[in-house]
Amino acid sequence: MTASTAPLEMLAGADRVRRYAPWVLLVVGVAVLQVSYHGEPFPRAWDTVISDPINAFQAWARSNRRTHPLFTSFFTPLSRSIDWALTSVEGFLQWLPWYVVPGATFLLIARTRRWWPAAVAALASVYPGIVGLWDETMQTLALMAIAVFICLVIGIPLGVAAAFSRRLESVMRPVLDAMQTVPAPIYFIPMILFLGIGRVPATIATVIYALPPIIRLTALGIRQVDRQAVEASTVFGSSRAQTLFKVQIPLAMPSIMTGINQTIMMALGIVVLATLLGAGGLGQEVMDALQQRSPGRGTAAGLAIVAVAMVLDRIGASFADTDRTHHVSWRATAIGAAAVVGALFLGSALGWSEFPPVSDVSILAPIDRAVIWARDNLSFITRPFNDFMVAEILVPARDLLTEVIAWPVLIFATAWVCWRMRGWKLAAVAAALLTVVGLIGMWELSIVTLTHVVAAVVLSVLIAVPVGIWAGRKPRVEAALAPILDALQTVPSFVYLIPVVMLFTLSAVPGIIASVLYAVVPGIRLTALGVRQVPAEALEASRAFGATDRQTLFGVRLPLAAPTIMAGVNQVIMMVLAMVIIAGLAGSQGLGFEAVRAVTRTNTGLGFEVAIAVVTMAIILDRLTQAAGERLQPPSA
């Protein structure tokens, strides 16, 4: 008896050791580190190790811009040609009689027999003129047109190549993934280094930021073409080029068009930020309005950006609809085009290109009054909320993480979580990156930003998950929400800042609220999707056993939807991180504010340090939420 149970007990003992060892390690590690490092600030050993050489390089670049071959034979000609293109397109758009824009918009969309969207988009395209922002809008459009054009010229061939070459695709995929983890404005920082401030670096940063979707969707589209169609083409003796241009690209067109649409929307999303680099246009207007706290101007400019987004999105969608069978006939389209072109020449002959002055219908003053009224009368909500968030949550959280808990404990605990969730590789990377962040002197700023990010993520999830569950269970609710969510998604992120900034005092709270508004949409979307996709049989089986709605929800629906919901949380986090720097514009302290300072004062060294901190945070949070999502996946066969 004893002889047979002893090894069993030993086995159980070994098992217990294996089970509890990590926890013991955690507790002991935390205790030791906390006691030995309590109260010590992070040693800023590398305070200038990164920023000094970069600033030195920048100084060198500035003084050698006219002489060094790197500039004279590469950057300067590149810069010149982009500048020339920008000037030409802008000149052309401003030469165009204004009514050509709504005319062409209507024609492009109505071609697919979508009369109402066409009319609404045409009206929306005149809106910027009505509020006196026609020229700014044309400037913005010119920059976007050039940026998107460059994206297509680079992105479509790359996408095609990636579809054909497994090797290239395996090189490119991690790069594209990484590009999507890096918050947009980070791309500005190297631009300043090589090109300084101006429209050209703004254009190039926009290109880099907006490039991934067109590459991805081109490759996806080509790879998804029906294999038999490709084989049919081959068997008739088509050359590769013939198969590509006659079969694969035409059949991949809907996907490519979706990619173009996404690229356009991303370019528009960053265009206001690009004003930090001197892009001008509508972004400048928003920025000025934010700085002068002038709600009317801000709202007018924000709505102009929304109008541009809506028009471009609709036009893009009309191109993505490649099923020509229900389109308007060629002849009608040609007549319409001829009419617009005729009007164009008539108008330019008569000199009608200026938008008619309509300042008397200005909406600025009433908006100013309304916002001031709202600010004064809603302050009984906004002020306590603001104060509560700052005094009860953000400040105590920051103090806890910087003063109470010693910094090595945070690094150790993060690494421990990474190890348990994903393995030692991520743990090592996280510990190394966090140490670098501390050494370069970004520790406190990162902690501040982290508290904002966590607050925004928690608020977003608290809203998104219940709403998403509700929408996923009730098709009618989802149908009602769909257009609102669609609209919210086409609105560039910073536009959310405008109303929020106007209503709140300058603090971290407006940035958090704007982040929530921006990030809540994908959270709702993916939660609803997850809940809706639960197989009907599983639900019926649960009901057949007599489960209540509640039991079915918590016992079947949510566990099965959990991986998708987790993907939603991941997206929420990434979008909140993308807002971090934008929130800096609204007066949030922390990394965002520092990034804005770095860009406006062209302190590139500081910019790189901020970039390292933000990317560190993005990598750790992204990998951890992905790992969590994978753990929630039911085991597959």
Place this chain on the structure above:
Amino acid sequence: MSEVCIEVADCWKVFGGRDVDKAIAMAEAGAGRAEILERTGATVAVRNVSFTVNRGETFVVMGLSGSGKSTLVRCVSRLTDPTRGRILLDGEDLTAMDEATLRRVRRQKLSMVFQHFGLFPHRRVIDNVAYGLEVQGVPKAERRERAEEILAVVGLEGWGNHFPQQLSGGMQQRVGLARALAVDPEVLFFDEPFSALDPLIRREMQDELIGLQHRLQRTIVFITHDFAEAIKLGDRIAIMKDGSFDQIGTPAELIADPATDYVREFTKDVPKQKVVTAGTVATGPKSETANGRKVAATDTIEKILPALLDDPSPIDVVDDEGRVIGCVDREAVIQMLAT
């Protein structure tokens, strides 16, 4: 004597896996697909297949799902490269050709009809049909005219300006057939062209193909998983199982003399007297007792049965030049029908 058009010699196709040689060695030693997959990670889709197709012949490859038929026909048309083996078309080795030569051969000689049609949804029916001519560089007016003619041949006059997805499944496959015929190919590959169609349409299409083949006399390699279809269309049939051929023969040979149990499984439900010919059951030399009666070697048993029932004495069987090749008697017929 009919001349050889396609010759496939020792064709292998192995997917995946790191050690292809080992997979082939295992297959040669008689290992099954599952075992090879487990040991080497490779799928042996086609194993050591050899056959010839004569000019003007319809050669059917019949096998169940996953037996490697599509892979085989893709090897023969070199849509994929066979792992081992040679494919000769009119004496030219397709496996040794470079891209450009292969393209030229394809333009001149090959075309193919696909199970799921493989039509180009972004092109109108007429431009689908004209595609082969288009890649050859035939001028637009000429290729359209030709496409119109072919559409009429397959009974789709006036449908040229529709898009494929506006047509029913049967009509779409007619477009696929027209597209294949438009280039006037020497060799046609059919990969289960009628499997996606419902039974009535399928029969109609089969009859139409028989009619067309009667007029055009092309060399056809036809893939199917339906034994009845194989018998109906094939001059010769190969039964494929787990990547290799169990038996090659005329419908009558397969039914009268199945080489394996697997083949017998398919043949046992077929009414033999309708398929087996006098030639296949003929025995011995000329009969002494035959009282001058003669039947052709290609006559089915069903056709000669009344004569045998009338008179128990054997009947001489003659080939198409009138020479006596043997005789049939009641015993031979009963034995054949009983097995």
